[in-house]
Amino acid sequence: MESTKNWNEYILTRLIKISGYSAIIFVLMIFYFLLREGLPTIGEVSFVSLISSRWYPIEEYFGLLPLIGGSLIVTLGAALFAIPIGICTAVFIAEIAPRWARDLLKPLVEVLGGIPSVVLGFLGILILAPSLRRLLDLPTGLTALAGSILLGGIAIPTIVSVAEDALDAVPRSYRDAALALGATQWQTIWRVTLPAARSGVLTAIMLGIGRTIGETMAVMMVTGNAAVLPIKWNSLFLPVRTMTATIAAEMGEVAKNSTHYHVLFFIGLVLFLISLGINIAASTAVFKQHMRAERILS
Amino acid sequence: MKIVITIISILLFILLFSCGQANETTPGSSNTSQISTIVNKGSDTLVNLALAWAEKYQQLFPNVEISVTGGGSGTGIAALINGTVDIANASRQIKQEETQQAKANGVDPVEYVVARDAIAIIVNPENPVNQLSIKQLSDIYSGKINNWKEVGGDDRIIVRLSRETNSGTHVFFLENVIRLGDPNNKTLFSTDTLLLPSSEGITAETRDNPNVIGYDGLGYVTSDVKVIAVGSKPDGPFVMPSAETVNNGQYPIARDLYMYTNGRPTGAIADYINWIMTTEAQTIVTQLGFVPIVKP
Numbered sequence: 001m002e003s004t005k006n007w008n009e010y011i012l013t014r015l016i017k018i019s020g021y022s023a024i025i026f027v028l029m030i031f032y033f034l035l036r037e038g039l040p041t042i043g044e045v046s047f048v049s050l051i052s053s054r055w056y057p058i059e060e061y062f063g064l065l066p067l068i069g070g071s072l073i074v075t076l077g078a079a080l081f082a083i084p085i086g087i088c089t090a091v092f093i094a095e096i097a098p099r100w101a102r103d104l105l106k107p108l109v110e111v112l113g114g115i116p117s118v119v120l121g122f123l124g125i126l127i128l129a130p131s132l133r134r135l136l137d138l139p140t141g142l143t144a145l146a147g148s149i150l151l152g153g154i155a156i157p158t159i160v161s162v163a164e165d166a167l168d169a170v171p172r173s174y175r176d177a178a179l180a181l182g183a184t185q186w187q188t189i190w191r192v193t194l195p196a197a198r199s200g201v202l203t204a205i206m207l208g209i210g211r212t213i214g215e216t217m218a219v220m221m222v223t224g225n226a227a228v229l230p231i232k233w234n235s236l237f238l239p240v241r242t243m244t245a246t247i248a249a250e251m252g253e254v255a256k257n258s259t260h261y262h263v264l265f266f267i268g269l270v271l272f273l274i275s276l277g278i279n280i281a282a283s284t285a286v287f288k289q290h291m292r293a294e295r296i297l298s
Numbered sequence: 299m300k301i302v303i304t305i306i307s308i309l310l311f312i313l314l315f316s317c318g319q320a321n322e323t324t325p326g327s328s329n330t331s332q333i334s335t336i337v338n339k340g341s342d343t344l345v346n347l348a349l350a351w352a353e354k355y356q357q358l359f360p361n362v363e364i365s366v367t368g369g370g371s372g373t374g375i376a377a378l379i380n381g382t383v384d385i386a387n388a389s390r391q392i393k394q395e396e397t398q399q400a401k402a403n404g405v406d407p408v409e410y411v412v413a414r415d416a417i418a419i420i421v422n423p424e425n426p427v428n429q430l431s432i433k434q435l436s437d438i439y440s441g442k443i444n445n446w447k448e449v450g451g452d453d454r455i456i457v458r459l460s461r462e463t464n465s466g467t468h469v470f471f472l473e474n475v476i477r478l479g480d481p482n483n484k485t486l487f488s489t490d491t492l493l494l495p496s497s498e499g500i501t502a503e504t505r506d507n508p509n510v511i512g513y514d515g516l517g518y519v520t521s522d523v524k525v526i527a528v529g530s531k532p533d534g535p536f537v538m539p540s541a542e543t544v545n546n547g548q549y550p551i552a553r554d555l556y557m558y559t560n561g562r563p564t565g566a567i568a569d570y571i572n573w574i575m576t577t578e579a580q581t582i583v584t585q586l587g588f589v590p591i592v593k594p
Binding site: 053054056057058059061066125126129130133139140141142220221224225226227228238239241249250252254 | 454455457462463464469484486487489490491492493494495499502503506507509510
């Protein structure tokens with residue numbers, strides 16, 4: 001009896017260990033694959049060509065800057081749009097809304113998060129882009145802005161859901177203490193609850209941004225995919241082409257092991273490194289918060 | 299809940315049963331008559347059409363097996379020269395050096411025009427422009443003309459729409475319109491050309507936006523956009539695309555699509571090529587957005 005229990009436990013701990021390590025192994029394998037397929041680019045395309053501003057792969061123009069710029073501007077726009085709305089919604093649901101509204105809102109937000117991005121893309125093409133064009137008097141509505149708004153919409157449920165959990169985990173006594181000291185509800189939220197939940201809220205933002213930079217389908221449908229370098233002041237209101245849309249649109253037809261194929265993997269590598277960078281930056285920020293909090297407490 | 303489970307299990311049972319039946323019948327029918335195989339390879343423009351034909355033909359004649367692959371016109375013709383395929387698909391005519399190579403290999407390429415492909419230029423119905431010359435189209439798409447008033451329209455910025463670079467239509471448009479059919483011309487699409495991943499994307503934006511100009515295969519054009527007459531010379535005549543004007547060669551942005559065989563084919567291959575020329579097969583041509591050679 002005792003030995004079977006031990007045996008079970010042995011198997012279970014091993015299984016859990018394997019699943020834990022498998023995450024690391026998968027990331028390493030993906031990274032290795034990207035390197036293997038993408039690095040030949042450096043030998044095949046000159047560096048000058050890679051940092052030129054023209055992307056037209058069927059005639060051997062492999063300038064990556066318009067694509068990187070396109071992804072950055074769309075992601076930045078989405079962040080500007082999603083972070084304030086997402087956090088305000090999370091604060092409302094966690095702190096202000098009455099019990100019944102909260103029980104209704106939280107599942108609704110999660111349903112919103114489950115809408116496939118293709119469906120959002122269709123809404124974008126048929127409703128968002130035409131209304132943006134009319135409202136702002138643009139030449140076309142298929143712009144970085146349309147992509148940003150859609151991506152914001154995709155990131156908001158993630159941000160709300162994770163940030164709300166973090167706010168919810170702040171002990172009741174913190175709020176009671178603040179209110180007892182004479183703080184208003186707003187002061188309590190802004191000075192006590194939000195800072196206490198800071199690392200969770202930061203994780204929420206990070207996950208939200210992570211979703212936006214990797215999102216493909218919706219972006220491909222509404223940003224117009226014109227590989228223009230977004231350096232003008234009104235670039236947000238012009239069409240752009242993102243890295244993800246480029247890979248998705250071109251990978252299907254490209255001949256294996258051609259230069260174009262390697263460059264597409266190289267773009268994947270750049271994308272991977274950018275999101276790795278975001279992750280590292282965010283976790284260092286969270287880590288620094290901890291250090292400071294610990295110092296204050298001691 | 300119980301009812302749902304019952305329904306699901308019944309459905310599953312039916313599914314299993316029907317699968318089993320299908321598996322039993324297929325080998326039986328294939329044993330009764332001998333199978334002839336046709337290998338068909340080439341142009342990516344033609345690949346969907348060739349697949350649709352093959353699918354239909356195999357339904358009609360279950361004793362013929364047709365394998366269709368893409369890879370490009372050049373690949374298809376090279377395979378025909380090497381004798382690895384029975385039929386090569388091409389969206390261009392065979393080149394002289396390819397014919398010479400073929401002759402040297404003892405292959406005699408015979409040409410069939412199996413369908414035609416035409417590109418329609420579309421704008422929003424509100425746009426007053428009715429006709430454009432190929433030169434004007436080239437200047438618009440390469441970024442030399444940026445306002446509709448330069449070609450007789452309203453004072454509006456021109457928004458250029460195109461299919462993605464992987465589409466055969468994109469390459470055809472680049473070579474025959476933007477580069478005016480001149481192989482030494484290296485003009486490119488203007489960088490701010492919107493590359494849309496689908497015909498539906500182009501149609502939706504054209505329907506809605508009075509600033510845009512777009513192009514697409516003639517068969518994909520819907521009735522809620524305006525088709526523009528195109529002239530090969532700057533002073534006309536300007537021709538609207540239709541099955542008729544494409545077939546009599548008046549519409550300038552059109553090309554023939556070819557199949558090549560080694561010598562005059564016999565047996566199954568001859569039957570297949572003859573069937574492609576029938577009204578039935580040419581109806582599929584229309585459905586896929588190409589122009590049929592026989593009027594359906």
